[in-house]
Amino acid sequence: MHAYRSHTCAALTAADVGTDVRLSGWIHRKRDHGGVLFVDLRDHYGITQIVADSDSPALPVLEGLRVESVVTIDGSVKARSAGTVNPNLATGEIEVFARGVTVQSEAAELPLPVAGEQEYPEDIRLRYRFLDLRRETLHANIVTRTKIIRDMRRRMEDAGFTEYSTPILTASSPEGARDFLVPSRIHPGKFYALPQAPQQYKQLLMVAGFDRYFQIAPCFRDEDPRADRLPGEFYQLDLEMSFVTQEDVWTTMEPVVAGIFEQFAEGKPVTPAGEFPRIPYDTAMLKYGSDKPDLRNPIEITDVTDHFVGSGFGIFAGIVESGGVIRAIPAPGAGAGSRKFFDDMNVWARGEGYSGLGYINIKDGVPGGPIAKNHGEEATAKLIEALGLGPNDGVFFAAGKAAQAAKLAGLARTRTAEQLDLIDKDRFALCWIVDFPFYEYDEDEKKLDFAHNPFSMPQGGLEGLNGPDPLSLKAFQYDMVCNGYEIASGSIRNQSPETMVKAFELVGLSKADVEERFGGLYRAFQYGAPPHGGMAAGVDRIVMLLCGAQNLREITLFPMNQRAEDLLMGAPSPAGAKQLRELSVRVVEQAPARAVNVDATVAPSAG
Numbered sequence: 001m002h003a004y005r006s007h008t009c010a011a012l013t014a015a016d017v018g019t020d021v022r023l024s025g026w027i028h029r030k031r032d033h034g035g036v037l038f039v040d041l042r043d044h045y046g047i048t049q050i051v052a053d054s055d056s057p058a059l060p061v062l063e064g065l066r067v068e069s070v071v072t073i074d075g076s077v078k079a080r081s082a083g084t085v086n087p088n089l090a091t092g093e094i095e096v097f098a099r100g101v102t103v104q105s106e107a108a109e110l111p112l113p114v115a116g117e118q119e120y121p122e123d124i125r126l127r128y129r130f131l132d133l134r135r136e137t138l139h140a141n142i143v144t145r146t147k148i149i150r151d152m153r154r155r156m157e158d159a160g161f162t163e164y165s166t167p168i169l170t171a172s173s174p175e176g177a178r179d180f181l182v183p184s185r186i187h188p189g190k191f192y193a194l195p196q197a198p199q200q201y202k203q204l205l206m207v208a209g210f211d212r213y214f215q216i217a218p219c220f221r222d223e224d225p226r227a228d229r230l231p232g233e234f235y236q237l238d239l240e241m242s243f244v245t246q247e248d249v250w251t252t253m254e255p256v257v258a259g260i261f262e263q264f265a266e267g268k269p270v271t272p273a274g275e276f277p278r279i280p281y282d283t284a285m286l287k288y289g290s291d292k293p294d295l296r297n298p299i300e301i302t303d304v305t306d307h308f309v310g311s312g313f314g315i316f317a318g319i320v321e322s323g324g325v326i327r328a329i330p331a332p333g334a335g336a337g338s339r340k341f342f343d344d345m346n347v348w349a350r351g352e353g354y355s356g357l358g359y360i361n362i363k364d365g366v367p368g369g370p371i372a373k374n375h376g377e378e379a380t381a382k383l384i385e386a387l388g389l390g391p392n393d394g395v396f397f398a399a400g401k402a403a404q405a406a407k408l409a410g411l412a413r414t415r416t417a418e419q420l421d422l423i424d425k426d427r428f429a430l431c432w433i434v435d436f437p438f439y440e441y442d443e444d445e446k447k448l449d450f451a452h453n454p455f456s457m458p459q460g461g462l463e464g465l466n467g468p469d470p471l472s473l474k475a476f477q478y479d480m481v482c483n484g485y486e487i488a489s490g491s492i493r494n495q496s497p498e499t500m501v502k503a504f505e506l507v508g509l510s511k512a513d514v515e516e517r518f519g520g521l522y523r524a525f526q527y528g529a530p531p532h533g534g535m536a537a538g539v540d541r542i543v544m545l546l547c548g549a550q551n552l553r554e555i556t557l558f559p560m561n562q563r564a565e566d567l568l569m570g571a572p573s574p575a576g577a578k579q580l581r582e583l584s585v586r587v588v589e590q591a592p593a594r595a596v597n598v599d600a601t602v603a604p605s606a607g
Helices: 058-063 124-128 136-159 201-206 245-262 281-287 314-321 340-351 370-375 378-386 403-420 461-467 495-503 511-515 520-528 539-547 579-582
Strands: 022-034 037-042 049-052 069-078 094-106 181-183 191-193 214-220 232-242 277-282 325-331 358-363 366-368 394-400 432-434 441-442 447-450 476-484 484-491 531-538
Touching: 022 049, 022 094, 022 484, 037 058, 049 058, 049 069, 058 094, 136 214, 136 232, 136 245, 136 539, 191 520, 201 214, 201 232, 201 520, 201 531, 214 281, 232 245, 232 366, 232 539, 245 432, 245 476, 245 484, 245 511, 245 531, 245 539, 277 281, 281 432, 314 325, 314 370, 314 394, 325 358, 325 403, 340 394, 340 403, 358 370, 358 378, 358 403, 366 370, 366 378, 394 403, 461 495, 495 511, 495 520, 511 520, 511 531, 531 539
Parallel strands: 049 094, 277 432
Antiparallel strands: 022 037, 022 069, 037 049, 069 094, 181 191, 214 232, 232 531, 325 394, 358 366, 358 394, 432 476, 441 447, 476 484, 484 531
16 A cells, blocks of 8 residues: 555545545544544545544544644545435545554644634735645635636647747836846846736747747736735736737637636636627726726716706816716616615715715605705706616716716726625626727826837827827727726737837837837847737736635735735845845945825815
């Protein structure tokens, strides 16, 4: 018999009754029934119930061990009685009577429980991640993650893509976040950058003639963490294709992504390939208040600015007169309930930093609230008819500058649907957001900046860049969205040197700057570059959605905390004096922050 096991802890069934076996694993739980000890023995594969009584020499040994100790059990397989069969376990029809036990490793007192799914402080979970990873849900999520990545690779290869690896030590690139820099020992005073994405390399592969590239690529960005983005590193399904339009990218990748979701959705409906809605950016911002809309939410926002021109509701009339907009967010069925719902939503909006959220509540066909009272009976009736509201519906209003009103309306749309339980949480709704603006105006720097990927092709090419209003220019850029999360982003690339230079000139970079900062790509375009495009899909976000997790740390092996610290390994940590000398690096001590008296009063936004 093998030194440690003849079977795994998920392998034994009723067909094995009467056989002698050897199992190894962790003591998951113990239950003492007065002279009879039941032990749940766990390994990577599952759980088997072990029984030891006064006839078993294993009893006193098992009694003295803490849970999570590692043991090897020799015993015989017995059938459970009909009343004790556990249908929730693969091994639920049997148990193993322990005839002998070998202690492989005793566990100390645990800093957090492994059995069960209790909430526990994050710093403890991350410091003892090796214990946290033994917990059932997290362990299963990690296994699912590996299966999803394997399925991604298979589907990409079936679609004609080949996997190529790109460098990790590279040059800084303008991907929109801070780089992680690596000092060079051989070149004192110079630094490598860890790649924010393999963007330039994958474009160079197209110039080199490789046609269809993909990679499960590690990416590194020094940015603040949030629930749907980990600090430090993340992984993406990166891909690029030659001689394609954006339509070709969409029709190629919809079957891949839809297939992955269908494979791991556990029966939940998924938007079929070929049926992903394609929503222009401007439409998305108007109807959903977001460029990553959750289409499971049936609420749609409507612009009602014209209804409030010269309105008796002076606040909104004044906002419209000053160039602002009014957006309406329906609340189906909300009017039948208490007014408290509407007041609570108003309080919530103030908590989000807005001055409030106007509303009309309709009860048995009668509109109520300050807006209805002051807007006028006839005007209110026209507004309600235009919005298609029923006799017991409600409607909220977001007012202010267009971008500001759109953001509040989008947040209110989500909040309203959550409070009214309108979101179908048992499906995956996928779509494309297309026609992104090529440029945006940076209010802080008082200049144009790229709104998306700087290497994208502007619609209209060089002629479009020479147009009178750069802010009206659209790009061949697109995002894939699922259930309110951006899960992929891509574009058709700008492979023309002249167009590339012009695009960067409009954000303040000269031809010399382009040649210096993006020399590899710029030089490559001088020697025959095919039209090409692609995208990158966020592996971590896709896994999070498919596992039903609320946080990326629940699908990642060894994540950092919210302060970008690895509590398990103690990173980041100070470098020794010898290391710093070898790298020609000196650490500048930060001066302690001084207390400053600041008037923190901020005028609330209109809304």
